[in-house]
Amino acid sequence: xxxxxxIFEDGGHKWIAIVRDPKRPHYIIDTNEYLxxxxxxxxxxxxxxxxxxxxxxxxxxxxxxxxxIRALFSSHQDPDIISSLSMWVEFNPxxxxxxxxxxxxxxxxxxxxxxxxxxxxxGGMEIFVGxxxxxxxxxHYLHSSGNLxxxxxxxxxxxxGDVGTALLPPDEEGLFVENFDHHxxxxxxxxxxxxxxxxxxxxxxxRVSRLDIDMLCPQHGAIYRGEDVARFIDWFANLEVGxxxx
Amino acid sequence: MTTxxxxxxxxxxxxRINEEIKKVIATAFTINLMAMNAxxxxxxxxxxxxxxxVLSGELRRFxxxxxxxxxxxxxxxxxxxxxxxxxxxxxxxxxxxxRTLEICSGRGxxxxxxxxxxxLNGILADRQEQSDAANHRLSQMIADTxxxxxxxxxxxxxxxxxxxxxGKLSAPLTQVSSDFEQSIGEIQGSLEKLTKHHFEESAA
Numbered sequence: 001x002x003x004x005x006x007i008f009e010d011g012g013h014k015w016i017a018i019v020r021d022p023k024r025p026h027y028i029i030d031t032n033e034y035l036x037x038x039x040x041x042x043x044x045x046x047x048x049x050x051x052x053x054x055x056x057x058x059x060x061x062x063x064x065x066x067x068x069i070r071a072l073f074s075s076h077q078d079p080d081i082i083s084s085l086s087m088w089v090e091f092n093p094x095x096x097x098x099x100x101x102x103x104x105x106x107x108x109x110x111x112x113x114x115x116x117x118x119x120x121x122x123g124g125m126e127i128f129v130g131x132x133x134x135x136x137x138x139x140h141y142l143h144s145s146g147n148l149x150x151x152x153x154x155x156x157x158x159x160x161g162d163v164g165t166a167l168l169p170p171d172e173e174g175l176f177v178e179n180f181d182h183h184x185x186x187x188x189x190x191x192x193x194x195x196x197x198x199x200x201x202x203x204x205x206x207r208v209s210r211l212d213i214d215m216l217c218p219q220h221g222a223i224y225r226g227e228d229v230a231r232f233i234d235w236f237a238n239l240e241v242g243x244x245x246x
Numbered sequence: 247m248t249t250x251x252x253x254x255x256x257x258x259x260x261x262r263i264n265e266e267i268k269k270v271i272a273t274a275f276t277i278n279l280m281a282m283n284a285x286x287x288x289x290x291x292x293x294x295x296x297x298x299x300v301l302s303g304e305l306r307r308f309x310x311x312x313x314x315x316x317x318x319x320x321x322x323x324x325x326x327x328x329x330x331x332x333x334x335x336x337x338x339x340x341x342x343x344x345r346t347l348e349i350c351s352g353r354g355x356x357x358x359x360x361x362x363x364x365x366l367n368g369i370l371a372d373r374q375e376q377s378d379a380a381n382h383r384l385s386q387m388i389a390d391t392x393x394x395x396x397x398x399x400x401x402x403x404x405x406x407x408x409x410x411x412x413g414k415l416s417a418p419l420t421q422v423s424s425d426f427e428q429s430i431g432e433i434q435g436s437l438e439k440l441t442k443h444h445f446e447e448s449a450a
Contacts (some may be wrong), residue, residue, distance in 0.1 A: 058350040087339065172277050
């Protein structure tokens with residue numbers, strides 16, 4: 001079963017990371033899910049694939065009443081991101097799923113109804129959870145053609161989807177990046193291959209470097225904290241992407 | 247898990263049923279053409295083959311009716327595919343809910359138990375009812391088809407007798423009636439297989 005770890009807490013405002021499942025079958029990629037809570041309201045970022053739903057739901061239940069999750073945020077359309085949608089709708093038929101306008105019709109193949117989807121325009125939008133204002137940040141072509149990240153200005157945390165991903169070996173599965181130079185070798189191949197547009201990458205780095213970020217939380221791998229956030233953005237800005245290299 | 251395997255088996259049986267339906271339609275089309283030729287042949291044989299000509303006309307009508315009947319059966323199996331696919335999806339969701347229940351605790355467990363209860367008594371029960379009704383309709387239609395083919399078989403037997411009285415064209419008429427008989431035999435074989443697959447599909 002996965003574990004739920006609170007990575008930020010300020011009164012009723014919380015970020016809970018649902019991470020690492022030792023029982024996960026080896027052929028399924030590991031994913032991180034993030035629950036953003038404001039008092040009685042919550043949004044779950046990239047809820048994950050159908051196969052890992054039991055692990056996510058049960059870990060999350062230990063920390064928060066799942067019936068109070070009002071919305072899902074889907075950074076893009078991939079199965080490891082949102083194929084569990086039908087399960088979440090099963091538990092709450094009124095649940096909303098925020099995602100790029102580009103993917104609503106496609107993700108509907110995973111589940112949901114006409115009223116499930118709240119489409120986000122290319123420029124992003126504000127999403128309110130309880131009284132908390134979150135900002136959907138455009139990250140198109142990183143890697144998906146309709147891709148969004150979610151920024152919490154109050155907690156100063158950016159949920160960065162696949163950006164920042166590191167494919168960690170089993171003995172290096174810490175929740176936070178502890179040694180950037182060592183860690184980044186596990187991120188390099190992924191970013192080179194999966195991030196297809198150098199122009200989109202530079203634009204994202206330029207915009208995100210202007211945000212006040214204490215934690216950058218990717219959907220796979222470890223969380224970047226403090227100075228490692230800027231370090232990562234600089235590293236990414238200078239990385240050659242969209243190339244077939246081993 | 248058992249339920250998803252059963253649904254998978256059902257889908258495979260439906261595929262086999264559809265294959266048999268296609269075979270019967272193709273054979274019925276052949277009977278139609280053969281019957282048309284037989285009508286011309288009977289006309290050439292004159293009054294001696296009058297009865298054979300009438301029976302060939304009946305066989306044409308039979309072939310057309312059979313094609314229609316099989317097309318309807320095809321549509322019904324399409325409906326069955328939709329129902330079984332929906333049940334397969336529900337069974338898979340059910341598996342996930344059951345797996346969640348095994349490892350969940352606290353408030354989450356209560357939610358999962360409620361969801362499972364409502365699934366078993368609601369969606370799954372409704373789907374099962376739909377599936378049973380569709381199976382019943384399919385059984386009825388297969389039984390009607392078997393009766394129709396029995397009529398075809400009677401017509402062919404009569405055609406064989408009439409061919410023997412076909413005067414100088416008796417030999418070719420007998421050959422045609424044997425061809426009819428062989429085609430009806432193929433249709434009966436397909437219907438037997440189709441019935442078997444339907445029986446196994448219903449039992450799965």
